[in-house]
Amino acid sequence: EDKVVQSPLSLVVHEGDTVTLNCSYEVTNFRSLLWYKQEKKAPTFLFMLTSSGIEKKSGRLSSILDKKELFSILNITATQTGDSAVYLCAGRGSNYKLTFGKGTLLTVNP
Amino acid sequence: GAVVSQHPSRVICKSGTSVKIECRSLDFQATTMFWYRQFPKQSLMLMATSNEGSKATYEQGVEKDKFLINHASLTLSTLTVTSAHPEDSSFYICSALVNTEAFFGQGTRLTVV
Numbered sequence: 001e002d003k004v005v006q007s008p009l010s011l012v013v014h015e016g017d018t019v020t021l022n023c024s025y026e027v028t029n030f031r032s033l034l035w036y037k038q039e040k041k042a043p044t045f046l047f048m049l050t051s052s053g054i055e056k057k058s059g060r061l062s063s064i065l066d067k068k069e070l071f072s073i074l075n076i077t078a079t080q081t082g083d084s085a086v087y088l089c090a091g092r093g094s095n096y097k098l099t100f101g102k103g104t105l106l107t108v109n110p
Numbered sequence: 111g112a113v114v115s116q117h118p119s120r121v122i123c124k125s126g127t128s129v130k131i132e133c134r135s136l137d138f139q140a141t142t143m144f145w146y147r148q149f150p151k152q153s154l155m156l157m158a159t160s161n162e163g164s165k166a167t168y169e170q171g172v173e174k175d176k177f178l179i180n181h182a183s184l185t186l187s188t189l190t191v192t193s194a195h196p197e198d199s200s201f202y203i204c205s206a207l208v209n210t211e212a213f214f215g216q217g218t219r220l221t222v223v
Contacts, residue, residue, distance in 0.1 A: 042203050097144065
């Protein structure tokens, strides 16, 4: 059975801090690793990673995948209160099905 | 990006009744849609894969007779929760596959009283 484990489950920081969110996966016929941000409703797409070692960046967010260690991290620099959300990691195997981790609840305090 | 519209966003129903949730792809055709369920403070759990014109594929432990999925057209998939019980109260989200990327609907908060 496919499995995705995220850590930490929750994190509280102050504005301006840098955070690193972790995601490990065991996905049969692995295709890609995806990161989503979920506020009060449906998740919004952040990154899709398919190749090891290539960092993807979007503003203050960046992510990288290690296919040898079956691991990915999501970094957020200079955090803002608007970054407060649940960050979900999902592994995609064959048939494009996504297996989600439990998420990391990030709280950024002013 | 592609837009997936899910309706209703919130529904309250009585125990024993059925509820239909619609998931529409607004500006593209989706041959494959996925239905997820999310309980409070839990992650999204895949319930079933819906393919246009064929029967849905259900994940282990999901009752196909209780969660009826119909994907009659390339732009619409529906999930009907039949004979709903309070334990079915959850957040249901659909997603549509566009090339290799998944786009999510806004989700439906179902409360069964």
